[in-house]
Amino acid sequence: MAGTDRRSTPPDEAADDPPLSVEALTGPGRDAALSRLHAMLLRATRAELARRAPRVGITGPELTDLAHQAADDAVVSILRRLSEFRGESRFTTWAYKFAILEVSSKLGRHFWNRPALALEPEQWEQLPARFGVAPELAAEARDMITVVRAAVDNVLTERQRLVFVALVVHGIPLDALAAKLTTDRNTLYKVMFDARRKIRAELVTKGYLIDPARMVT
């Protein structure tokens, strides 16, 4: 049974103007439509940056600048890809997606503006906290580091190891690492996906984790 439709009408579409669409952005009223699109996306990038701001530590004019940059670049992306819109969602939802993705991309690049952040040296002592093991549980933390580090050294390729250490040990955000390595989110996710699979198999082989296929229900 279908639930309640909670979608709102974008403020720009509540006006007398025709709805934002591929036609509106390519027809005679293009300039006005572009202006409305930019205003709509700027509201979205501001709201999204405000939502993420507490996590990333950006405030004030810097946040405003990023919102404008993200909205500007989202408009460029949308115009470049208008022919790819297939109507699988409302046009405004499709357009909002570019604004949100630009926010992620901008924050990924902005991450490296912080001082004293680097991929080296490796700080394995941070690993237990990533999995909720309190630092005061010293013996347990040491065991976790030993077990995982051995698996990483034994089964991962050099590239997988670099990505695993950056994302998991150092806690660098995926988009930030993608910016640093001049690659994309999907590529790094696949590297990590394979790394997770290989480490898990190693920990099962060594007896630290249980193979689900062998679990008795």
Add this chain to the structure above:
Amino acid sequence: MLSDEARGALDRFLTTDPADAGCDQTIALLDAYVEMVAAGQDPERAYPGIAAHLRSCGPCGDDFEGLLRAVLGPESGD
């Protein structure tokens, strides 16, 4: 030896879902997925690979949350 808690946390992180669609496919269909959620429908049935990915990928999950909020409007915020 690892405690049960540490082993559980590691196991959850290291477990991968073969149905996971990956970031590119998820982003390509994120607008359609979000609209189904906003419309009160069940996107997991239509897009199981994307649902699996969103459970595992923090950045795509964040984009999903942001897009859903944009679609629902300012009144959807906390």
